[in-house]
Amino acid sequence: MALHVAIVGAGSLGSVFGVRLASGKDPVRVSFVTRSVPEAVNPLRIEKVDGAGGSLVLEEPVRVTAIPQDADVVLVCVRFEQIDARLVGLLAPVKAPVVTMTPIFPQHRAYLDGALGPGRLFPGMPGVVAYDREGTYRYWLPRMASTLIEQPERREPVIDKLAQAFEAAGIGSRAQAGVHATNVATTFTFVPVMMGIDVMGTIDELLADKDALDLVLRAANEARQLGHEYGKPTIWAEWFVRFTSRSMLGSWAPKGMVANSLRMAVAFARRRSPEGVAYVEEHFGRKLRAQNLDMAEKMVELFRERDRPHEAMAELRDRLRSAGSVA
Structure with missing residues (x-):
């Protein structure tokens, strides 16, 4: 049957x-x-x-x-x-x-x-x-x-x-132990970046605003550390957060160098898959604002429960609140 x-x-x-x-x-x-x-x-x-x-x-x-x-x-x-x-x-x-x-x-x-x-x-x-x-x-x-x-x-x-x-x-699929922990850790590694795209409107606008980009990268670092307390993210997620942080270039790297490396990566992605970049901006950004805000609220709850620093994540949450709903 x-x-x-x-x-x-x-x-x-x-x-x-x-x-x-x-x-x-x-x-x-x-x-x-x-x-x-x-x-x-x-x-x-x-x-x-x-x-x-x-x-x-x-x-x-x-x-x-x-x-x-x-x-x-x-x-x-x-x-x-x-x-x-x-x-x-x-x-x-x-x-x-x-x-x-x-x-x-x-x-x-x-x-x-x-x-x-x-x-x-x-x-x-x-x-x-x-x-x-x-x-x-x-x-x-x-x-x-x-x-x-x-x-x-x-x-x-x-x-x-x-x-x-x-x-x-x-x-491709696998049934295995620990998927919930992996999912939490993986989601935490990339979702602050998607929230930042939502707040700023587009990837280019986020990359052009040094303060907003710095906030998003700090929130992503806080979230990554919290995520590791729940489980280990997938390999692609770990490389994503490394690329979107100073750790890829070294802690000495100035903010401008990080932004430039990200701009080059986005330009390459647009050449390879313009539809994919447009999808990220629309789907993970504006279209899912209610989801982004709910995720941010629940992430801040978890930071507080574990008494972990989350200044950047809380500010990003507040910016999502101020952005309002999407019709």
Whole structure:
């Protein structure tokens, strides 16, 4: 019998996962859990940006408003700020394991464990980057980033089956221990930079403002140190934070040299993948301001709980508050 995956959060990431799983070598039965079911069946189209793969279309996606009772596993792909009582209301009536592809912080882990009961939550970490462009979900599969799923010492068979289904669908995946800690540490290494892009509007504006860039890099350094208290980040995240700090050039390097090195890196990225740079500015910046602010608030909470210095992170949080909401 085919694995039945219910996807909560049928946006960019959830749609790419769902279409690939339903179209893989070993097809998976997929149900998309949405707020409402349209009268007409709307196909889902995904398109890979980098490398071969072309486009895939799921002509008749199954859309439901509640998680089916026979779902083998639930894949949560909502935004960070949507991990709330409404989500718990969807998850609570079923008994299937819950895999969260949304980054969850320690506060979320405690909340969901308490609401759903022990042993139901399996934090994940997506190796897919996606966005919606005029009804088509464009996506990348970065070579250095596999999709990871938490697998406890006492293994849960359906988690291995889900990882295998991802592999069969062309999405590199592993089920292993420690994914939640890795996700927290990894998210902390790069999210202050994304918050800075959000506050300033564009990458170029951030790089042009010496004070804003200095604030963001100091916040990133604080966050990286806090993240290491929870776990070890992925290799790509560790290199990212090294590159976006003086440590790559040496502690002696002046701020201007750091900014110039970053400008050259951005110029190179624009030549190689202008769509990727535009995606970072829009998706991780303005579009996700509510998520950025919620992340900043929860990070400051964690700094305070552990009595760690966070002057720059608190100021960056305050700037996000002042920036207001995005319509």
